[in-house]
Amino acid sequence: MLDEADVKAPDPTDFRHARTLMEVHRPDVPFAGRTAVLATKHRKLRLIAPPMRPLGMDVTAVAVDTDELGTFTGEVPRPGPPLETAIAKARLGMAATGSALGLASEGSVGPHPTIPLVTADIELVVLVDAERDLVVSASATSLDIRAVTRSIEPGGDPTDSLDHFGLPGHAVIVRPNQGPPTPLFKGLRVPADIATAVVDCAAASPDGRARVETDLRAHMCPSRRPTIRLAAERLAARLATGCPACTSPGWGCVDVITGIPCRWCGTPTDELRAEVDGCPACGHREERATIATNTTGDPARCQRCNP
Numbered sequence: 001m002l003d004e005a006d007v008k009a010p011d012p013t014d015f016r017h018a019r020t021l022m023e024v025h026r027p028d029v030p031f032a033g034r035t036a037v038l039a040t041k042h043r044k045l046r047l048i049a050p051p052m053r054p055l056g057m058d059v060t061a062v063a064v065d066t067d068e069l070g071t072f073t074g075e076v077p078r079p080g081p082p083l084e085t086a087i088a089k090a091r092l093g094m095a096a097t098g099s100a101l102g103l104a105s106e107g108s109v110g111p112h113p114t115i116p117l118v119t120a121d122i123e124l125v126v127l128v129d130a131e132r133d134l135v136v137s138a139s140a141t142s143l144d145i146r147a148v149t150r151s152i153e154p155g156g157d158p159t160d161s162l163d164h165f166g167l168p169g170h171a172v173i174v175r176p177n178q179g180p181p182t183p184l185f186k187g188l189r190v191p192a193d194i195a196t197a198v199v200d201c202a203a204a205s206p207d208g209r210a211r212v213e214t215d216l217r218a219h220m221c222p223s224r225r226p227t228i229r230l231a232a233e234r235l236a237a238r239l240a241t242g243c244p245a246c247t248s249p250g251w252g253c254v255d256v257i258t259g260i261p262c263r264w265c266g267t268p269t270d271e272l273r274a275e276v277d278g279c280p281a282c283g284h285r286e287e288r289a290t291i292a293t294n295t296t297g298d299p300a301r302c303q304r305c306n307p
């Protein structure tokens with residue numbers, strides 16, 4: 001369902017809505033006069049539209065059913081990597097509206113890719129421009145994500161068990177602890193409602209317990225929102241940057257290079273040495289050092305000195 005706050009009329013005092021021919025040709029306003037459709041069910045417009053405004057881009061939400069591309073609550077498994085899912089979502093929105101410009105976001109909450117035992121929220125925002133034949137994405141990672149799972153027995157006061165869920169700002173999902181995921185209750189914030197759902201789900205579970213977990217859908221999970229916003233800001237920064245070779249918008253970091261030489265033995269360590277900027281249109285790449293040339297690496301991160 002589309003949130004009403006997501007579809008409010010454009011602000012007439014915002015000069016971006018009064019476009020001139022001059023503005024259309026300003027290279028620093030690469031999307032002037034164009035409207036992107038954001039495929040979302042979960043009120044992400046207010047997070048993603050504002051960063052796009054300086055590009056001259058209007059963003060409207062389209063309520064397409066992105067659940068067929070997998071759900072956060074796990075009823076439908078995700079078919080592929082987050083970037084592919086985000087691009088597919090954007091194309092769904094474009095197909096539904098006939099727009100040549102689509103935006104979508106995709107989040108994944110799970111084990112941090114490099115830090116053991118830490119849960120990370122990785123948010124991705126992607127722009128698909130059919131006119132320019134361009135796909136540009138940006139991401140942001142946060143460790144400040146609330147993702148809690150508890151198995152709870154029915155009866156008694158669930159308040160103690162619910163301490164870490166961040167209610168009522170966050171919401172929870174309740175399902176049977178074992179067996180098929182029905183019944184399934186989403187978006188619960190009130191302890192009494194959760195207690196009732198726990199009774200129903202525990203009765204359906206072979207072990208007589210209910211599983212209560214953080215509802216990670218963006219409109220139920222405030223701890224995801226700043227990360228989605230940051231990813232959108234990074235995408236906007238990329239879209240505002242032209243490729244030095246072909247001037248296409250979308251120039252930005254696409255890869256990193258590790259290998260600062262170890263202070264003790266000179267072997268390349270796994271520390272970041274440079275970032276690689278790339279163009280989504282022509283494939284041009286440039287390496288950009290992130291350290292001074294004579295920097296030496298930490299022996300603790302050297303395979304030879306500290307295996």
Ligand SMILES: [Zn+2]
Pocket residue numbers: 262263264265266267299302303304305306
């Ligand atoms: Zn070494």
Ligand SMILES: [Zn+2]
Pocket residue numbers: 243244245246247248279280281282283284
């Ligand atoms: Zn280029």
